[in-house]
Amino acid sequence: MIELDEKFIKEIYIPREPDGYKGDYGHTFVVAGCKGFEGAAYFATMGAIRTGSGLVTLGTHSDVLDHLSVKLNEAMTVSIENITNVRQMLDKCTSIVIGPGLGDNPRNYDLLKKIVVCGSSPLVIDADGLNLLAKDLTLLDKRLCPTVLTPHFGEFSRLTGVPIDELKKHKIEHAFDFARKNNVILVLKDHKTIITDGKEIYINTTGNSSMANGGMGDTLAGIIASFAGQGYCTLKATLLGVYLHGLTGEILSRGMFCVNPTHLLEALPYIMKKYICNNNSNKILK
Numbered sequence: 001m002i003e004l005d006e007k008f009i010k011e012i013y014i015p016r017e018p019d020g021y022k023g024d025y026g027h028t029f030v031v032a033g034c035k036g037f038e039g040a041a042y043f044a045t046m047g048a049i050r051t052g053s054g055l056v057t058l059g060t061h062s063d064v065l066d067h068l069s070v071k072l073n074e075a076m077t078v079s080i081e082n083i084t085n086v087r088q089m090l091d092k093c094t095s096i097v098i099g100p101g102l103g104d105n106p107r108n109y110d111l112l113k114k115i116v117v118c119g120s121s122p123l124v125i126d127a128d129g130l131n132l133l134a135k136d137l138t139l140l141d142k143r144l145c146p147t148v149l150t151p152h153f154g155e156f157s158r159l160t161g162v163p164i165d166e167l168k169k170h171k172i173e174h175a176f177d178f179a180r181k182n183n184v185i186l187v188l189k190d191h192k193t194i195i196t197d198g199k200e201i202y203i204n205t206t207g208n209s210s211m212a213n214g215g216m217g218d219t220l221a222g223i224i225a226s227f228a229g230q231g232y233c234t235l236k237a238t239l240l241g242v243y244l245h246g247l248t249g250e251i252l253s254r255g256m257f258c259v260n261p262t263h264l265l266e267a268l269p270y271i272m273k274k275y276i277c278n279n280n281s282n283k284i285l286k
């Protein structure tokens, strides 16, 4: 069992070349959002943008697309009702995140199926993506892409059919077994989040209950997909994303009672620079 600390995470970090351009840092395809859950799509997309993804495209439902396009200046947007858009994005993206605020309905199940079966880039499945996957886990047998699942205990209970109390009692064993059996990287979100690929177990050491508010997990899903699309191997992208997400929340909580996704998103690039890239940033924290 490996505890994630600053030294371990700094060794994962890949410095950027001075002449790097946006095409070198990936294209994250975020499939998220529906009426009433636009915020989840916003947070996941911004999570990818604020952690350095070269390009980010949000695929969402037509009825929320215009509203989200106006808010997300740095992202492109496409309608997921048009399957040609989805096919084109699967060809050009370098990572995918599906699920935040997407909605749990048969049409979205077909979309998840298409992405799992046809996508080859690293795939992060979160929130409603997990609820859809829980209907038929054998969908995972048909995939070519490295896959990260990011459940909280409620979602993990739906995936496994095991009650939350039991999952909490033996969380490491359940997480490890699930990851091994299904050949996925599992991120079981908690005060001390567990990450496992079914071979090794990692425990995150950052984050606290100032982060216990809506949208924090959506943000994390976007962050992990961003790093996975930038050339980090999928496991390292996951470890870096979980650690950075918690670290940013924890540092902000020194001066804030609660840390909301908006605060976290604002601070992410500064915390990344100061604590992980080993350089100084003087905007937020001395």
Ligand SMILES: NC(=O)C1=CN([C@@H]2O[C@H](COP(=O)(O)OP(=O)(O)OC[C@H]3O[C@@H](n4cnc5c(N)ncnc54)[C@H](O)[C@@H]3O)[C@@H](O)[C@H]2O)[C@@H](O)CC1
Pocket (backbone or CB within 6 Å): 036, 037, 038, 039, 040, 041, 099, 100, 101, 102, 103, 127, 128, 152, 153, 154, 155, 164, 189, 190, 214, 215, 216, 217, 218
């Ligand atoms: N601003 C937004 O648009 C937001 C949208 N969200 C979206 O809302 C949808 C539903 O997600 P929710 O997670 O709210 O609802 P869920 O029904 O998936 O999960 C909530 C339930 O999970 C269990 N649970 C979760 N964490 C637990 C823990 N640590 N210990 C014990 N039990 C735990 C509890 O039983 C709880 O009632 C998702 O698509 C999500 O992306 C949420 O992320 C909140 C913010």
Ligand SMILES: Nc1ncnc2c1ncn2[C@@H]1O[C@H](COP(=O)(O)OP(=O)(O)O)[C@@H](O)[C@H]1O
Pocket (backbone or CB within 6 Å): 127, 151, 152, 189, 190, 191, 192, 193, 206, 207, 208, 209, 210, 211, 212, 213, 214, 215, 216, 217, 218, 219, 220, 245, 246
């Ligand atoms: N007490 C806590 N300690 C550490 N991290 C926390 C704590 N509470 C919440 N978090 C983090 O916040 C995120 C919450 O995710 P999730 O429950 O999926 O939120 P949402 O569905 O609202 O986006 C997880 O990454 C979790 O680890």
